[in-house]
Amino acid sequence: MSDSQTLQWQALSRDHHLPPFTDFKALNAKGTRIITRGEGVYLWDSEGHKILDAMAGLWCVNLGYGREELVEAATRQMRELPYYNLFFQPAHPPALALAKAIADIAPEGMNHVFFTGSGSEANDTVLRMVRHYWAIKGRPQKKVVIGRWNGYHGSTIAGASLGGMKAMHEQGDGPIPGIEHIDQPYWFGEGGDMSPDEFDTWQDEQNKNHWFGEGGDLDPDEFGVRVAQQLEQKILEVGEDKVAAFIAEPIQGAGGVIIPPDSYWPKIREILARYDILFIADEVICGFGRTGEWFGSDYYGNAPDLMPIAKGLTSGYLPMGGVVVRDEVVHTLNEGGEFYHGFTYSGHPVAAAVALENIRILREEKIVERVKSKTAPYLQTRWRELVEHPLVGEARGVGMLGALELVKNKKTRERFADPGVGMLCREHCFRNGLVMRAVGDTMIISPPLVINEEQIDELISKVRLCLDATLKDARG
Numbered sequence: 001m002s003d004s005q006t007l008q009w010q011a012l013s014r015d016h017h018l019p020p021f022t023d024f025k026a027l028n029a030k031g032t033r034i035i036t037r038g039e040g041v042y043l044w045d046s047e048g049h050k051i052l053d054a055m056a057g058l059w060c061v062n063l064g065y066g067r068e069e070l071v072e073a074a075t076r077q078m079r080e081l082p083y084y085n086l087f088f089q090p091a092h093p094p095a096l097a098l099a100k101a102i103a104d105i106a107p108e109g110m111n112h113v114f115f116t117g118s119g120s121e122a123n124d125t126v127l128r129m130v131r132h133y134w135a136i137k138g139r140p141q142k143k144v145v146i147g148r149w150n151g152y153h154g155s156t157i158a159g160a161s162l163g164g165m166k167a168m169h170e171q172g173d174g175p176i177p178g179i180e181h182i183d184q185p186y187w188f189g190e191g192g193d194m195s196p197d198e199f200d201t202w203q204d205e206q207n208k209n210h211w212f213g214e215g216g217d218l219d220p221d222e223f224g225v226r227v228a229q230q231l232e233q234k235i236l237e238v239g240e241d242k243v244a245a246f247i248a249e250p251i252q253g254a255g256g257v258i259i260p261p262d263s264y265w266p267k268i269r270e271i272l273a274r275y276d277i278l279f280i281a282d283e284v285i286c287g288f289g290r291t292g293e294w295f296g297s298d299y300y301g302n303a304p305d306l307m308p309i310a311k312g313l314t315s316g317y318l319p320m321g322g323v324v325v326r327d328e329v330v331h332t333l334n335e336g337g338e339f340y341h342g343f344t345y346s347g348h349p350v351a352a353a354v355a356l357e358n359i360r361i362l363r364e365e366k367i368v369e370r371v372k373s374k375t376a377p378y379l380q381t382r383w384r385e386l387v388e389h390p391l392v393g394e395a396r397g398v399g400m401l402g403a404l405e406l407v408k409n410k411k412t413r414e415r416f417a418d419p420g421v422g423m424l425c426r427e428h429c430f431r432n433g434l435v436m437r438a439v440g441d442t443m444i445i446s447p448p449l450v451i452n453e454e455q456i457d458e459l460i461s462k463v464r465l466c467l468d469a470t471l472k473d474a475r476g
Contacts, residue, residue, distance in 0.1 A: 006046040009034045020155070033430065038065025041448045041455055043435070053435045054445040054459055056400075059253055059285045060316025063361060064448040070317045070354050070361075077353035086115065086347045094356065095347035101359050102313075102324060105294045107303060112330045115347035116321040119284035119310030120154025123247075125323050126280050126306050127158045128341050130245040133278070133329055136336035142244040143178045145280075146234050150184045152254035153247065153282055153308075162247050165255075180238060182230040184252060185260035187220045188394045188405055188413070189442075224261030232271045245278035245305075250296025253285035253446070256439040257403035259396055265300045278305040278329070284321070288312030289362060289449050291399035292372035299398070305329050313355050320351040362449075371449050376400055378453050382460045383445075389464065391471045400449055404463075406441040406470070415441055416474060425470040432469075434462040 013032040018024065034046035041064055043051040056062065063070070077094060084092050095115060103111040114129070116122045127145060134142035147153065149164035160168040161175030164184070169175055183190065218226070235243050246268075252258035272279050281304035286296030290312065293299040297307065306329065310321035325333075333339065345351070362368055376399045383402045387395040393407035406425065408416045415421075422438030429436045437444050447459065 003047070006034055007031075009046060040064045040066060041451050049433060051430070051433050051435055052455065052459055052462060054447045055435045055437050056446050056448045057316050058311070059290070059446045060311040060314075062288055062290070062312040062449045063315040063358060063367070064450040067315070067317075067361070069357055070315065073353045073357035074318065074350050077350045081349045084349060085344065087342055092347075092349050092352075094349040094352035098347075098352040098356050098359075101356055102309070102322070105359065105363075106307070106324050107295060107297050109303070109328075110307065110324045110326050112325045112327070114323045114325065115352075116310075116323070117319050117343050117345040117348070118154070118321045119282075119308055120156045120159040120321075121343055122284065122308035122310055122321040122323050123153040123159040123162055123282065124156050125341060126245070126247070126308055127162060129306065129323065129325070129329075129333070129339070130278050130280070132336060132339055132341075133332055134244050136332050139241070141242055144180060144238050144243045145178065146180045146182060146231065146238075146243060146246045148184045148248055148252075149181045150186070150255040150258070151181075151247075151249060151252055151282075153249075154284075180234055182234050183227050184255065184258055185224055185227045185264045186252075186256070186258045187223045187261055188396070189256075220261035221263040224263035225267050228264050228267035228271065231268060232274070235271070235275055235277065240275050240277070243275070243277050245280050246272065247280040247282060249282045249284075250286045250300055250302065251291070251398060251401060253401070253444075254439070256442040257396070257401050257444045257446075259398055259401075259403075260300075265302060269302065280304060280306045280308070283307045283324075284310045285446070288359075289368035289371055289399075290401060290446065292368065292376045293399075294368060313358065314351060315358050317358070318348070318351040318354045319345070320348065320355055367449050371400060375449075375451060375453065375456065379447075379451075379456050382456055386460070386463060386467070389467050389471075391467050391474070400447055400451075402445045404443040404467075406443065408474075421470065421474055424473055425466055428466040428469040428473075429462070432462055432465050434459070434466060436463065436466070 010031040014028045035043050036046050037044040041053055043053050081092060086095060099113040102113050114125055116125055131143050134140060145162060147162045147164055151164045153159045153162040155168065157172055157176060160172060161179045164181045231246060281297045281302055283295050287309045291299040297304055305326045307324040309324060314320050380397050383397050384395045386392050386404060391406050393405040393410050393413050396403050406421050408414045422441040422443060425443055426436065426438040
């Protein structure tokens with residue numbers, strides 16, 4: 001493409017387009033990056049630059065770009081039935097077949113799906129569904145849902161409220177009533193340098209949810225149990241008779257690829273078993289093979305009551321989401337009269353056809369199995385080599401997920417005083433043909449599941465190059 005064509009597209013963006021999660025003034029000043037094509041694990045921009053997409057679009061493109069089978073599935077369905085709704089008791093074969101296909105790979109005992117258009121819509125759905133469930137059970141006072149600070153469950157009012165990103169709360173006067181939060185299991189950033197007593201005192205005194213480098217001896221397992229215990233504390237504070245559900249991602253994605261210590265989920269399961277509270281596992285990012293298992297709940301041995309899904313369901317080729325629901329919950333919903341909830345594009349037949357084909361490919365080509373046995377172990381071995389870099393305080397990951405903590409001092413884990421080191425690194429990535437996302441000063445990846453060993457080597461080489469450039473700039 002010519003420079004003039006790029007400028008024309010940038011002008012169209014400036015004059016007519018309001019993109020998500022963007023400082024509009026800042027973007028208009030620099031100009032939008034125009035992405036024009038994708039193939040495999042690579043993108044191309046309007047100026048012809050080839051870019052390794054280490055984020056799979058937005059945690060979505062599990063099969064990579066350019067899978068003709070998905071295009072053909074959409075085309076066939078468009079010719080047969082391009083659209084019909086699921087309101088007022090009809091159904092169509094693609095949605096029914098997809099519901100069965102999801103049930104076949106979901107955790108045992110989860111055999112029903114409520115379809116939505118996105119992960120945000122799926123999390124709006126679970127909020128209403130759990131409250132409807134308890135009302136049917138004759139306990140309408142059980143309305144409170146407990147989430148985690150820095151968790152991400154979408155950007156709708158309900159989704160942002162369930163999540164714990166305070167900047168999003170501030171713009172929407174959130175969270176809405178009936179939602180509480182506990183701390184995230186972020187050992188490196190919030191637990192690695194405090195004793196249990198210091199942790200408790202600090203929380204009481206500071207009344208904040210993010211802390212770093214405070215000194216002490218709280219190891220990962222101790223920290224995992226300590227943070228998990230906050231769930232029980234919050235249940236008792238609110239009242240067991242008022243708490244409807246706990247919502248959490250198996251691994252927090254948008255929050256910075258926060259991988260819980262090994263002790264965390266067993267303790268959470270123990271607490272949930274002690275109280276009559278539903279468990280919502282948000283699988284929008286972890287679902288469909290990202291951890292080397294079909295779902296993050298499989299990876300951790302969790303048994304949720306409801307699972308929001310999206311993204312990898314269609315490999316991002318068409319918008320689609322849903323909620324997978326445990327049989328026992330469905331049995332109650334079946335006795336409760338009308339559920340006044342749904343979306344125009346719930347179970348859209350074309351999206352359903354693409355999702356069906358996506359799942360077929362994942363199964364028949366044994367992509368999830370290959371991730372587990374081959375490519376994920378290789379990626380994680382290479383990824384952890386990056387901890388040797390002077391800018392990296394921690395390199396962590398699971399499956400096809402990874403995070404790097406950028407620090408000024410590796411020994412003390414001191415951050416840089418000036419914000420924006422992560423964004424500086426992100427810009428170096430784009431200049432060097434790599435998409436790697438910045439969450440504060442944490443750099444994260446989530447490459448397509450089809451990435452191979454040679455491409456992983458290329459990814460690691462590009463990350464090193466960008467870290468070197470960032471270090472040079474950060475040190476002046």
